[in-house]
Amino acid sequence: MIRFIFVVLFVVLFLILSTPLMLVEWIIGKFNPGLKDKSSLAIVNWAFRQVIRLAGTKVIAIGEENIPTDTAVLYVGNHRSFFDVVLTYVRVPRPTGYVAKKEMLKWPLLNIWMKDLHCLFLDRQDIKAGLKTILAAIDKVKNGISICIFPEGTRNKTKDTFLPFHEGSFKIAEKGNVPIIPMTIVNSAAIFEDHFPKIKKATVVIEYGKPIYMKDLDKETRKSMGTYVQNIISETYFKNKELIYYLMFSGEGDLLGDQKKIIRRFSLFRIIAHGISVSAHQIM
Numbered sequence: 001m002i003r004f005i006f007v008v009l010f011v012v013l014f015l016i017l018s019t020p021l022m023l024v025e026w027i028i029g030k031f032n033p034g035l036k037d038k039s040s041l042a043i044v045n046w047a048f049r050q051v052i053r054l055a056g057t058k059v060i061a062i063g064e065e066n067i068p069t070d071t072a073v074l075y076v077g078n079h080r081s082f083f084d085v086v087l088t089y090v091r092v093p094r095p096t097g098y099v100a101k102k103e104m105l106k107w108p109l110l111n112i113w114m115k116d117l118h119c120l121f122l123d124r125q126d127i128k129a130g131l132k133t134i135l136a137a138i139d140k141v142k143n144g145i146s147i148c149i150f151p152e153g154t155r156n157k158t159k160d161t162f163l164p165f166h167e168g169s170f171k172i173a174e175k176g177n178v179p180i181i182p183m184t185i186v187n188s189a190a191i192f193e194d195h196f197p198k199i200k201k202a203t204v205v206i207e208y209g210k211p212i213y214m215k216d217l218d219k220e221t222r223k224s225m226g227t228y229v230q231n232i233i234s235e236t237y238f239k240n241k242e243l244i245y246y247l248m249f250s251g252e253g254d255l256l257g258d259q260k261k262i263i264r265r266f267s268l269f270r271i272i273a274h275g276i277s278v279s280a281h282q283i284m
Contacts, residue, residue, distance in 0.1 A: 003199035004192075006054045014047050015109040022112055029116075037095040037145075040116045048086045056201035057191055059087060060243070063208040067181055069093045072141040073211070074173040076229050077183035078162060078237065079150035083191045087204055088148065088183060096146040099137065099169075101154075102129075118145045124153060134171055141176035148183070151226060159189070160241070162234055165226030174214045174222070182209035182229055184236040187244050203247055205240040209233075 021043060029036035052059070067073065072094070077084065085098055097118030105111050105121055114121075120136050123129040137147045149172070152163035173180045183206065190202035209232055214222055221228055 001198060003055055004197055007051055007199055010047075010050060010054055014050075015113075018043070018047075018113075019109065022109075022116070025116055036116070037118075040113070041092075041095055044113060044117060045090050048090045051086050052090070055083070055191055055199050057083070057087070058201075058203045060203065060205045060247075061091060061208075062205065062240075063210075064091065066208045066210050067093060068179060068211060072144050072146045072176070072178050073181045074141065074170075074176070074178055075146065075148035075181050075183045076165075076169065076233075077148065077150055077185055078233055079152050079155050080157075080159075080185065081155070081188035081191060081193050083188050083204075084150070084185055085148075087185070087188060088206060091206070092146065092148075094144070094146055096148055097137075097140055099133065099147065099149040118147075120147075130168070134168055137172045138176045141172060141178045146178075147172055151229075155193075157193070160238075162230055162237075165230045167224070167226045170214070170225040170229070173212075174225075177215070179211035179213050180225075180229060181211060182232045182236070183207075184209070184233045184240065186237055186240040203244065205243055207236050207240055209236065 025036055025040055025043075028039060075088070075092075075096070077088065089096070089098070095118060097120055098114075099120050099122055100114065102121040102123045104114060104119075118140055120133050120140070122133045137149070140147055149169050151165040151169035153166055154163070156163050170180065172178075186205040186207075187202060188204050190200070191204070192199050212229070214225065217228075
């Protein structure tokens with residue numbers, strides 16, 4: 001419970017003590033909106049990094065080179081934990097708004113920061129309001145603000161499964177003419193949700209897939225983008241779940257030194273394990 005208490009205390013203190021910063025950010029925004037976007041991103045990034053540190057979470061990030069830095073993008077990810085936003089926000093290279101449930105507007109001070117960070121609020125019960133949120137997101141990406149959405153529509157509470165990806169989410173990329181970045185998050189529920197209310201040390205793998213440009217896909221694929229992207233994320237998820245097991249049993253998860261070397265060793269391990277499996281099958 002100590003980690004949980006420390007995290008909650010830090011978040012509460014940050015929200016209270018950062019109130020003067022909100023005023024400063026508001027003033028900056030009146031004269032230089034671009035500077036406000038950068039400074040707000042830096043401030044919240046710092047706060048989120050402290051939360052990650054206090055939670056004892058280690059992150060392996062794969063494929064960050066796949067994220068274009070010269071254009072807005074639509075991040076599309078699976079969603080298992082409250083920590084998914086914290087873990088992914090600190091890695092965005094440009095101002096990025098997250099699509100959140102409208103209930104988040106009830107949280108004082110937090111809602112102000114979320115609005116400053118271009119977050120949008122979705123009413124999951126009102127189709128008309130939901131359409132307005134999608135249109136607002138399209139406007140954001142057209143103006144250079146990336147958007148992150150979890151198209152399952154809610155936090156999935158069932159381990160190693162995926163809820164259907166809502167097709168409407170992908171209109172943001174199609175109408176905004178920006179690439180989709182599949183974002184696969186593995187083991188984030190091990191931080192908190194798997195043993196609520198305790199926060200425990202955990203290693204999380206986040207992999208960013210290659211950009212998907214909808215205009216380059218055939219008509220039939222564009223009609224079922226939810227299934228198409230979900231299949232990519234699902235395949236990556238189960239591959240990286242093996243990486244989590246590898247870290248647990250190899251002991252490398254306690255160190256996480258050179259991540260590129262760890263990933264190379266894991267890839268070699270997978271090749272050898274696959275070869276042994278095929279040989280055993282042939283013998284049988």
